[in-house]
Amino acid sequence: MSHVHPALHTDHPHTPPPPHRRLLLALLCVAQFMLILDVTVVNVALPDMAADLHLGREALTWVVTSYTLCFGGLMLLGGRLADVLGAHRTVLAGLALFTAASLVTGLATGAPMLMSGRVLQGVGAALLSPAALSIVTTSFHGAERNKALGVWAALGGTGSAAGVLLGGALTGGPGWQWVFFVNVPVGVAALAALPAVLPRRTPQPSRLDIPGAVLVTAGTAALIYGLVRAGDAGWSDMTAVLPLLGALVLYAGFAAAERASRVPLMDLRMFTRRPVLAGAFLMLVATALLIGFFFLGSVYLQQLRGYGPFATGLLFLPVAVATGVGAHLGSQLVGRIGSLTTAVAGLVLTAAGTVPLAWLPADGSVYARLLPGLVVATFGIGLVFVTAITTALALVAPEEAGLASGVVNTFHEMGGSIGVAVLSTVAASGIEHGAVAGFTRAFTLSAITAATSALIALVLVPHSKPQTTGGPHAH
Template identity: 45%
Template sequence: MPPHAPHTQNQNQNRAKDAHPHPNPHPRRRSLLVLLCLAQFMLIADVTVVNVALPAIGADLSLSGPGLTWIVTAYTLFFGALLLAGGRLADRFGAVRTFLTGLALFTAASAASGLAVDAATLITARSVQGVGAALLSPAALSLVTTLFQGPARHRALGAWAAIGGTGAALGVLLGGILTAGPGWRWIFYLNLPVGALALLGVPLLLGRPLPATRAPAGTAHRTPVNVSAILLPTVAAAALVYGLTERSWLPTLGALAVSILLIATQRRSPTPLMPPAMPGRRSLLGGSTVMLGAAGLLVTGFYLSSLHIQHSLGHSPLVTGLAFLPAAVAATAGAHLGSRLLPRSGWRPVGATAFTVAAAGAALTALGGLWSGLVPGFALLALGLGAAFVCATTSALSEVGPAHTGLASGLVGTSHELGAAIAISALASADFTTLAYPALALALAIPLLLPKGHPDPTSTQPMAH
C-alpha cells in the first residue's frame, strides 16, 4: 500500500461522516424541490417586481424620491443583512422549522403590503418581508442539499441556481403585467396563494422530517444561543447595505471597519457565527465571492437596462417586462447547462467560460437597438451568469457537512444580496457595456476562487480537490 494511503483513507472516512446519512432518496423529493424553488422564486422576484410599479405606488400613496426608494431598499436591507443569522438559526433549530417560520412571516407581510394605506405601513411590511425571506431562503437551500445526493444534487442545485436569474427577470415582467392590469397591490397579493401552497405542501410531502433537517436532539434547550454572534454581524451588514443604498461613504466605511472588528472578536468567541474549523471554508468563501460577482452583474444589468428601456427609449413598463423574457429563458438554460457540464469539466473551466460568455453579452448590447442589441446581448449575459450561479452554489457547498448547511446557505444568499447592492452602488451611472470589464476580471480570477476539481458523481456529497 502506498505511504499516503492511510491519510487518503482517513480523508474519505471524514467525508463519509460529513455526508448526508440518507442512502435511500426521499420518495417525494422532486415535488418538494418544486415547492422549495417556488418559495425561493417569490423572494427573488420581490426584489425586482416593485421596480416598474413604483410610479403607480407613488401616485397612490403620495410618495416620491427617497420615500419610493425605501419601498425597494427596506426589503433588500433586511433580506441581505439577516441571511447569515437565518442560516445559523436553521442549523440551530432545524431547517424545516426555520423554513416554515420564515414563509409564514413573508406571506403575512405580503398581505400587509397589499393592504397598506400609507407609506409607513408599506415600508414596515416590506421590512418584515425581508426578515421572513432571510429565514426562509437558507433553510430552503439546506433542505435541497439534504434531500438530494450525488448527481441528483447537482441537478437540483442547478434548478435552484436558475431561480436567481429567472426570478429577477420574471419579477420585472410580472410587475409590468400586474401594474398595467389589476393594479400594483396585486404584486403582493400574488404571493398569498404561493405561500399558502408551500406552507401546507412542504410538511405534507415531507412527512416525518429527515434527521438532518431537524435540530440536534436536546440542544435547543441545553445550549444557549450566542445572540452577539448573530446580531453584531447582522448590524454590520445592515449598515453596509444602508451605506451602499444611500451612496454615503461614512456609513459604508464605518460598516467595513465594524465588520473587520467583528471578524477579529468572533474568532475568539466560544460559539462564533462561522466556526474557524468549519469544513470547506476555502471553497465556501470562494464560491460565495463568485456568487457576489455574478449577482452584482445580473442585478445591475436589470437596473441599467430597465432605466434605458423606459427613460431613453420611451417604452412602457409592460414592454420593459417583455424585453426581459429572453433573459429569463437564457438564465434557466445556462443553469441547466452548467449543472450538466460541471461533473465532466470541473468548476474552473465552467466558471471561466461562464463569465467570458457574460462579458461577450454585455459587449453585444452596444451593437444595435432594443431587439437587435440590448435584448440578445442581455440574454447572452444571463446565459453565462446562469452557469456561474451553479458554479458558485455547488462549490460553496461542496465540502460543508449537514451541521453547517444552513450557515453556508446563508453566506451564499448574503453574497447574492450584497453583490447586488455593491454593484448597483458602484455602477449605477455606468453604461451597460461597462459590465464586460468586471465579467472578464472574474473570468481571470476563477482559478483563485473555485476548487480545482469537480463534483464527484459517485459520492453522496460533492467534493473539491
C-alpha cells in the same frame, strides 16, 4: 436559485410516508418559489411605484435592496434557529411572517410602510428558506434526495424568469400592489396545508449568535446606505463617507464576534479554503451584475424608452431564460473543462455582452443593442453561478459542505443588494432626470467589473473538475 442550509442534517427520526413526501416537497417548493420571485418581481413595477408613492431614486433602490439585505444578512441565523427551535416551527413562522409582510407591502401608502414591509418579507424569507431546505434534505434519501434537490435547484432559473414576466403582467394589469398581494392567498393556502405533512424533529439545544447576525446585517445596511447616498450627495459628502466608515467598523466587529463565539454564525476559517473563497467571490459578482441589470434595464425601458410594464416583462423573458440556459450548460462544463475555465469564460462573455450597452442610444430599436447585449451577458452570468456553488461545495470536505453553502448563499443575497446600490448610484442622473448618460456609465462600470473579475478568477479559482451530480445547488 435555491438556498442551502448552513448545517444540513442526515438523521431522519420522523420521515413522512411517500405520498406525503411528494406533497411536502411541492408545498415547500411553492413557498421557496415565492421568495425567489420577490427578488426580481419588483423590478418591472418600480416606475409605477415611484409615480404612485412619490419615491425618489434612493427609495427605489431600497425597495430592491432592503429585501435581499435582510434575506442574506439573517439567513445564517435562520438556519441556526431551525436547529434550535425545530425546522417545522421555523418554516411556519417564516411563511406566516412573509405572507403578512406581503400584505403590508401591497397596502403601502408611502415609503416608510413600503420599506417596513420589504424588510419583514426579508426576515420571513431568511427564516423560511434554510429551514425548508433542511427538511427537504432530511426527508428524502438516495436517488430520491437527488431528484428533490434537482427540483429545488430548478426553481432558481424559473423564479427569475417568472418574476420579470409576472411583475410586468400584474403591474400592467391590476396594478403594482399585486406583485405583493399575489403572495397572500398562496401563503395562506400553504400555511393551511403544511402542518399536516411537516415532519416533527427534536430541536437541538444550542446558543444563538445574535450579535453576529446584527453586526453583519447592520454593516451591510450601512455599506448600502453610504453607496446610495454617494449618488445624490457625492463621494466626499459626510452623509456618504460616515456610513461607509461605519460599515468597516461593523464588519470588523462581526469578525471579532465570530472569533470569540463558541457557536459562530459564520466560521471565518472557511475563507482560508480557496474553493470557498473563490465560490463566494464568483457568487457576489454574478448576483451583483444580474440583479443590477434587471434594475437598470427596467428603469431604462420604462422611463427613457416609454415601454409599459408588461412589454418590459416580455422583453426581459429571453434575458432570464439565457441565465437559466447558461446555468444548465455550466453544470455540464464544470465537470468537463473545470471550474477555472468555466468561470473565466462566463465572466469574459458577461463583459463582452455588456460592452455594447456602454453606448446605449436614447432612441432606436432596443432589439439591436440592449436585448442582444443583455442575453449574452446573462448567459455568461449563468455559467458563473453554477461554477460558484459547485466549486465551493464539491471541492471542500463533505462535513464542511453545509458551512460552505451557507457562506456562498449569504454572498448571493448580499451581492444583489450591493450591485443594485452601486449601479443605481452610478446611474443616478439617468434615473432621476431621464438622461441616457447615467445608464451608459453604469453599464461601463459593469463591463469593467466583469473583465476585472475574470482576471481575479484566473488567480483565485482552483483548476479542477468538480462533479456536480447530487449536490445541492444555490440559486
